[in-house]
Amino acid sequence: MAKITFITTDNESVTLEADSGSVMELAVQNNIKGIDGDCGGVCSCATCHVHVAPEHVEKAGEASEIEKDMLELDDNADEFSRLCCQLDVTDQLDGIILRVAV
Amino acid sequence: MKKSELSDPFEQARLEKGYGEMNDQDDPVTILLRHKDVRKCAHNWKTFQSGAVPGRIVVPSEVNIRETRQIPFEVDPPMHGGYRAIVEPWFKRPLQPEYQAKLTAQIQDLVDEVADWDSVEVVSDFALRLQSRALTLLLNIPYEEAQTWIEWGTHVFRSEDDALDGSKAAILYDYIDAQIDKAIAQPGEDLYSVLLDSELDGKKLTREEVKGVMILTFAGGRDTVINAVTNSIAYFAEHPESLTRLRNEPEITGRAIEELIRYFAPLTHMGRVVTEDTQVCEHAAKADTRVSLCWASANRDAAVFEKPNEVVLDRKLNPHVSFGFSHHNCLGATHARQIMNILVKTLADKVQSIDILASQENIEELGEFNRKVGFDSIKVKFNAR
Numbered sequence: 307m308a309k310i311t312f313i314t315t316d317n318e319s320v321t322l323e324a325d326s327g328s329v330m331e332l333a334v335q336n337n338i339k340g341i342d343g344d345c346g347g348v349c350s351c352a353t354c355h356v357h358v359a360p361e362h363v364e365k366a367g368e369a370s371e372i373e374k375d376m377l378e379l380d381d382n383a384d385e386f387s388r389l390c391c392q393l394d395v396t397d398q399l400d401g402i403i404l405r406v407a408v
Numbered sequence: 409m410k411k412s413e414l415s416d417p418f419e420q421a422r423l424e425k426g427y428g429e430m431n432d433q434d435d436p437v438t439i440l441l442r443h444k445d446v447r448k449c450a451h452n453w454k455t456f457q458s459g460a461v462p463g464r465i466v467v468p469s470e471v472n473i474r475e476t477r478q479i480p481f482e483v484d485p486p487m488h489g490g491y492r493a494i495v496e497p498w499f500k501r502p503l504q505p506e507y508q509a510k511l512t513a514q515i516q517d518l519v520d521e522v523a524d525w526d527s528v529e530v531v532s533d534f535a536l537r538l539q540s541r542a543l544t545l546l547l548n549i550p551y552e553e554a555q556t557w558i559e560w561g562t563h564v565f566r567s568e569d570d571a572l573d574g575s576k577a578a579i580l581y582d583y584i585d586a587q588i589d590k591a592i593a594q595p596g597e598d599l600y601s602v603l604l605d606s607e608l609d610g611k612k613l614t615r616e617e618v619k620g621v622m623i624l625t626f627a628g629g630r631d632t633v634i635n636a637v638t639n640s641i642a643y644f645a646e647h648p649e650s651l652t653r654l655r656n657e658p659e660i661t662g663r664a665i666e667e668l669i670r671y672f673a674p675l676t677h678m679g680r681v682v683t684e685d686t687q688v689c690e691h692a693a694k695a696d697t698r699v700s701l702c703w704a705s706a707n708r709d710a711a712v713f714e715k716p717n718e719v720v721l722d723r724k725l726n727p728h729v730s731f732g733f734s735h736h737n738c739l740g741a742t743h744a745r746q747i748m749n750i751l752v753k754t755l756a757d758k759v760q761s762i763d764i765l766a767s768q769e770n771i772e773e774l775g776e777f778n779r780k781v782g783f784d785s786i787k788v789k790f791n792a793r
Contacts, residue, residue, distance in 0.1 A: 346662030
């Protein structure tokens with residue numbers, strides 16, 4: 307079981323628990339504002355963009371080339387950006403804080 | 409070759425030089441073929457503009473048959489963002505359960521109706537009717553209105569002999585004018601009325617702006633949806649094992665939809681006008697010339713996709729560009745995805761197999777390339793479960 311905290315663009319903080327699926331699915335199921343997941347999680351739409359809290363970057367691990375290429379063309383992306391459809395919920399993510407991108 | 413197969417005519421040019429060329433009404437187009445270039449140029453709206461003369465970014469150009477600017481499609485940032493913010497919530501309505509329930513009922517009824525016919529011409533008997541009926545939901549208007557659009561035929565601009573038929577375009581424009589008049593006289597809860605009541609920077613949208621959004625809504629989602637639906641039927645006819653798999657593993661439906669949409673690329677490409685002298689894959693692109701972003705080619709780029717010419721139903725990483733990319737990504741994508749999702753689930757549920765009886769391919773001519781985008785007609789027999 308992993309605890310995952312989302313901070314939305316209006317600074318609302320929501321902590322959810324899960325043990326499977328992707329972080330995007332968890333966010334969409336719980337109506338986290340700003341996470342749409344239009345493509346269902348195949349890394350084609352970039353509507354699940356989050357910034358990982360700098361101290362939690364290791365928990366999230368490194369993005370694949372395909373994800374990096376996608377983020378490279380997102381004006382709001384920075385070194386902490388991830389597409390959360392590419393983050394599988396595992397114990398490794400426990401405690402992670404994700405700020406929903408604009 | 410299987411009838412449902414869509415080959416990739418761009419491969420050699422994509423690998424060797426990265427672009428192709430076509431003439432179009434003396435306003436030539438450099439067709440960009442590589443995934444990376446296509447996405448980069450789609451993102452760079454300053455150099456590769458959508459807000460040119462209305463109709464010019466469309467290939468074939470509609471400059472001679474249209475004056476109304478399609479909105480937000482032919483507007484660039486920052487104005488684009490304002491328009492997009494107005495229309496976006498409306499075009500996300502397909503995510504609502506009640507919308508999905510109505511769409512499901514429409515598609516189930518249609519499949520039930522044709523299931524015992526001896527022969528179904530998929531384009532006109534199935535896809536056109538499905539698309540037209542579903543559009544009544546997107547516009548939030550009475551179901552009966554679909555009959556008018558069905559009678560228009562498969563493409564609001566295209567007739568049998570002429571890719572750009574001005575008289576056919578006039579039918580759509582006159583119709584939309586009349587519908588706007590109706591909504592002004594008697595506002596309701598339909599898209600026309602909602603747009604007429606919307607404001608941008610404190611000012612109500614003008615009639616011309618409302619018309620621009622409506623033309624886009626009608627034109628953008630017509631032959632694209634028809635191609636996606638028709639090609640899906642052809643695919644499942646020749647891949648009954650995929651239908652069985654979707655029945656047994658419904659959890660892969662979302663991935664399957666994205667993969668079919670990648671493979672079909674219902675819109676082959678879309679143009680941009682170059683605003684300053686620049687270079688794309690070492691090819692000079694001069695100011696005031698046109699390039700096009702070839703979604704169909706980018707979707708088969710082996711630098712990005714493994715087995716690009718195969719339908720891999722549960723493809724996990726699928727950064728396809730069938731809905732475009734960046735600011736101008738498809739406004740109707742949510743609606744289109746719901747149509748595909750419900751169609752696939754309904755077929756898996758109700759249909760055992762599909763036999764193709766006869767077919768006529770729809771081939772687009774793009775200069776040096778000929779691309780099959782779907783079918784002019786395809787007769788099938790559905791075998792119910």
